[in-house]
Amino acid sequence: MAFDYDLFIIGAGPGGVAAARQAKTYGVRVGIAEREAIGGTCVNRGCIPKKFIVYAADFALHDRAAASYGWSKCDRYFDWSDFIASVHQQIEQRRQSFLNKFQQAGIDVIRGQATFIDPHTVDIDGRKITADKIIIAVGGKSIKPSKIPGIEYAITSRQMFELPQLPRQLAIVGGGYIGVEFSSMMNAFGVEVTLMDRDETILSGFDDDVRTAVQQGLNQRGIQFLGNTTAKEIKQGATGLQVVLEGDDPQFVTVDTVLFATGRSPNTENLGLENAGVELDEKGAIAVDADSRTNQAHIFAVGDCTNRKQLTPVARTEGRAVARMIFDQRSPQIDYTLVPTAVVARPEAAAVGLTEAQAREQFGDAVQCYCTQFEPLFYSMTDRSEQAMMKLVVDRRSDRVLGAHMVGENAAEIIQSLAVSIQKGIAKQDIDANLGIHPTTGEEFFLLD
Ligand SMILES: Cc1cc2nc3c(=O)[nH]c(=O)nc-3n(C[C@H](O)[C@H](O)[C@H](O)COP(=O)(O)OP(=O)(O)OC[C@H]3O[C@@H](n4cnc5c(N)ncnc54)[C@H](O)[C@@H]3O)c2cc1C
Numbered sequence: 001m002a003f004d005y006d007l008f009i010i011g012a013g014p015g016g017v018a019a020a021r022q023a024k025t026y027g028v029r030v031g032i033a034e035r036e037a038i039g040g041t042c043v044n045r046g047c048i049p050k051k052f053i054v055y056a057a058d059f060a061l062h063d064r065a066a067a068s069y070g071w072s073k074c075d076r077y078f079d080w081s082d083f084i085a086s087v088h089q090q091i092e093q094r095r096q097s098f099l100n101k102f103q104q105a106g107i108d109v110i111r112g113q114a115t116f117i118d119p120h121t122v123d124i125d126g127r128k129i130t131a132d133k134i135i136i137a138v139g140g141k142s143i144k145p146s147k148i149p150g151i152e153y154a155i156t157s158r159q160m161f162e163l164p165q166l167p168r169q170l171a172i173v174g175g176g177y178i179g180v181e182f183s184s185m186m187n188a189f190g191v192e193v194t195l196m197d198r199d200e201t202i203l204s205g206f207d208d209d210v211r212t213a214v215q216q217g218l219n220q221r222g223i224q225f226l227g228n229t230t231a232k233e234i235k236q237g238a239t240g241l242q243v244v245l246e247g248d249d250p251q252f253v254t255v256d257t258v259l260f261a262t263g264r265s266p267n268t269e270n271l272g273l274e275n276a277g278v279e280l281d282e283k284g285a286i287a288v289d290a291d292s293r294t295n296q297a298h299i300f301a302v303g304d305c306t307n308r309k310q311l312t313p314v315a316r317t318e319g320r321a322v323a324r325m326i327f328d329q330r331s332p333q334i335d336y337t338l339v340p341t342a343v344v345a346r347p348e349a350a351a352v353g354l355t356e357a358q359a360r361e362q363f364g365d366a367v368q369c370y371c372t373q374f375e376p377l378f379y380s381m382t383d384r385s386e387q388a389m390m391k392l393v394v395d396r397r398s399d400r401v402l403g404a405h406m407v408g409e410n411a412a413e414i415i416q417s418l419a420v421s422i423q424k425g426i427a428k429q430d431i432d433a434n435l436g437i438h439p440t441t442g443e444e445f446f447l448l449d
């Protein structure tokens with residue numbers, strides 16, 4: 001059968017874009033469907049606008065420390081609406097640049113909602129496209145629990161990027177990546193933040209020392225954290241939204257904005273997966289094998305619509321690997337236990353490899369941890385108390401470093417560099433044999449004993 005495309009991709013987020021560009025290098029016919037904005041969650045309502053807000057918030061934090069460094073006090077005014085308009089302009093430029101690159105490469109972009117009609121045919125708003133191979137890269141969306149009365153008053157991270165003005169009091173339900181990052185950014189702008197999680201501590205999945213250090217850092221900045229707590233009702237009152245809490249310390253908080261950040265779910269609705277015979281896993285994500293292949297041999301799925309790590313570099317690497325496998329050769333499979341990650345909060349947290357708890361499950365008593373906590377040089381001149389934390393998790397028998405964890409300034413940049421060595425199986429004694437760059441925070445990783 002003659003198909004319209006050798007490869008058709010549904011979804012132009014990081015996973016779909018990377019797959020399309022890689023496939024095009026083999027000179028094959030590639031098309032991609034996108035129902036919203038090119039660039040997906042990452043570019044339009046995730047990593048990129050989030051990082052711009054972090055940069056904006058950092059000015060406020062630096063201003064607070066400036067007087068300790070001899071700068072006279074000054075009153076500066078932050079204009080959220082001007083700033084967020086500039087962020088959206090930046091995003092628009094990125095979208096345009098994606099489109100130009102697609103055009104130059106000869107990748108067809110078809111705008112609209114894609115739905116499978118059969119295993120080789122996709123309908124995009126009435127237009128039928130056939131393809132030999134198909135990659136599903138539809139990503140995910142933030143979800144709000146439907147059973148909470150008044151949930152319609154709450155927003156998700158998507159609307160945080162569209163706020164006409166800054167909230168004055170913000171309640172955030174969910175202390176994962178999104179909850180912690182927004183609590184930190186909004187606090188820096190002077191918003192009164194209450195963060196809550198059904199767990200006792202924020203950032204589940206991270207090393208316990210990281211979780212504690214970030215939580216302390218948020219508390220020190222004046223963010224109220226309520227552990228073992230969730231919202232059971234939201235009521236519109238005369239003075240704002242009343243969030244009725246359930247948990248350790250039942251009470252309510254009154255705020256003007258409620259953000260739900262309790263996780264994201266795959267965009268599998270209205271995709272016609274049943275028409276293609278593609279199966280979901282028990283969590284509702286698209287089920288794939290280690291090569292990102294679904295139960296249909298010619299259909300693959302990458303990125304957030306599968307139940308793996310919901311991170312841009314993961315989606316990109318999976319997308320590229322599938323295109324390479326289809327048209328060239330297999331890439332090495334991703335080791336999901338070695339994916340570096342960061343929480344872009346203040347304090348910042350970053351990690352790669354096993355947490356102490358995960359390492360103990362696998363290596364038992366052979367696990368040895370090297371940990372330090374100290375005041376970074378920058379803060380010794382200020383009246384603020386700020387601690388950095390670094391930790392290496394090591395298998396004592398082989399001396400291999402299993403994980404590295406950090407909380408503090410530039411944690412993401414520092415862990416990113418260490419990740420290469422850890423992936424290559426570096427031993428603790430090799431790390432010790434390195435000379436640091438002085439005076440930096442990163443050099444402390446070479447001084448752990
Ligand atoms: C607030 C926030 C901050 C984040 N920050 C970071 C960060 O700092 N670092 C990091 O690594 N990750 C971050 N992430 C996660 C990151 O954005 C995702 O992991 C990444 O975007 C996943 O890429 P993807 O290609 O799988 O899906 P997406 O980026 O979600 O793209 C999927 C695309 O498919 C389209 N689509 C869906 N269904 C259809 C259909 N039926 N037809 C046509 N098109 C369709 C969607 O419109 C979307 O454009 C963040 C996420 C959020 C929400």
Ligand SMILES: NC(=O)c1ccc[n+]([C@@H]2O[C@H](COP(=O)([O-])OP(=O)(O)OC[C@H]3O[C@@H](n4cnc5c(N)ncnc54)[C@H](O)[C@@H]3O)[C@@H](O)[C@H]2O)c1
Nearest residue numbers: 174175176177178179197198199230261262263310342343
């Ligand atoms: N910096 C980054 O790389 C970055 C930033 C943002 C998002 N992301 C990706 O997006 C994903 C989704 O982020 P997220 O923060 O929404 O999810 P998450 O899974 O990181 O955190 C969700 C949190 O909500 C809590 N929770 C769940 N239900 C709750 C309830 N009913 N009441 C109170 N607390 C509840 C959980 O205990 C958890 O701590 C992340 O897992 C991550 O992969 C990455």
